[in-house]
Amino acid sequence: MAPLIVWLDSIIVAFTIIMVASGLALVFGVMGILNWTHGQLYMMAAYVVFVINVQLGLNYILSLVVATAVIVGLGILIEKVFIRPVADKGFLTASVVTMGLLNVFLGVVTMIYGPRERAIPIPIEGKLAIGSTFVTWQRMTVLIISVLSLIALYWFVNRTRAGLAVRAAAQDKAVAGMYGIRVGRLFVLVMAVGSGLAALAGGLLGPVYSLNPSIGARPLNMALFAIVLGGLGSFKGAAVGGLILGFASVMGAYYIGAWWELVQFLLIMVVILFRPQGLFGKPLGRVG
């Protein structure tokens, strides 16, 4: 039986994966486009926090809010300028465009801050005693904010009119449009929510891990795996996939070290082999 701290760590990692993955899944579900810049949004949010909190010396919470706002703005800009013109040109063209953007962001941040590691000092001091172990309040903050934001996302998608429109557009854009939903406006909304979640995750985890221009790749990969594991375009899928991956990664690292990545890959392969649509996806037409 793993110690309590490992269990807690699993939950924290799982929720941060879910945060990134649900934003990605939301954008994919509505727009039908895989936003490869999602990880870079995470990375840039961490850098905005670094600039405001460390270089300007302002409050951490303020920097988190500003970072989220900046990245949401950037997300909307990306949608309006780059994704909208290629939205109906197929998966490949949109992927190439967002991959181009990925490289631009990576290049800009590397040119400004260099490739070396940066650190944001832990802004929230103190530890919380749980039984015989301690958890830093920073990690608890990560957990609390991610849970709250996911509850907010769930409420938004399932309980508001805009959320209803999102679900309708995810099912069929053309029909949703005929029923008077402005799908274009919805794209902006979805992109804003998705980027906001990625930015929040980046800003929260920036102080926990160290910073370099390539930290965006890992959350993106984990989010993609979570989505594949859980099923494309379903929030339940993203959540369950994130939970599985979070526990698999931390528990796996605790018991078998770096080999857990092999286990993770085999896990995904087995799921794909027996349930090609993912655990919660809609059944696909079988091929071959």
Place this chain on the structure above:
Amino acid sequence: MIFVGVVLALAIVVPFIVPTPILTYLIPALLWAIGCMTWNAIARVGQFSMGQAAFYAIGGYASAMLTAPASFAYGGTVTLIFQWPVFVGVLCGGIAAAIVALIVGTITLRIGGLFFCIITLAFGELLRIVALNQPPIFGGGNGITVNAPAIGNWVLSGKIPFYFVALGAVILTAVVISRIDKSRLGRTFRAIAANQALAAHAGIQLMKYRVIIFTVGGFFCGMAGALFTHYLRVITPTVFGFTESILILLMCAVGGYYSAVAGPILGALVLSPVGDYLTSVLQGGKPFVFGIVVLLVAFYLVNGLVDIPTLVRRAIVKRRKSTVTA
């Protein structure tokens, strides 16, 4: 045909007229061109592989393990020393990559699409982890150091002989892929890409053809990766990663993925030297410039660089017409 001849003649003359530093940019470009052609061939069946660089890594490691000299290999910690000739190693690298591609393809190509994309990505990451954590076999973070390729006593140590080896590999790949593209097999591939459901109803086994091209692609990538390893004289877990897989895709996009062979080669020849140069000059310059170029091509030159002659011709014709009517 004339055009191909001119390009070939140029390719043969180039190493003797340009200074050697330029060859250090050209050789990697040629080796990336092979990966680009295979990526494009797979894309022409409607599947987007994010793991072509992984097959470079497999080929590289296979060849390195089979050919590494006892004195260099793993700091002497390993007992498996084959010391096969390099060109046998390169061939085995290709075969190893093809076998892995066959296995991975058989599992993941059942669904294809986005799933295939992400699984191939995961696969590349997995290889890196395995190579990093198994020092007795793969040399860990330091990788494996290998010899320069040699035929008998003749060592291919210079840039010019290696350029011709790389050129030969590119020509071989280009010939095979363009022959496939023009054959019945190629038409089947295009049918699948154009309309899966219709192709399946016409009696085409989608799965079979997808796996065929993925395996062929794997072979050539493995071969290119092995050559790359012998060019760099070392293979480490970070040489062929996720970034390189994306790079292959971007090179194809810039060159033009609507042409089977010319586009990918052109893309690799343009982007790879620029990227290598920028890396040596400015940190972060390479991804930045690549990103800008890709965006420009994606918005203003949808069919890639190979489309420029057609566009120019069309512009000239239009101008002539407008002068006639005026």
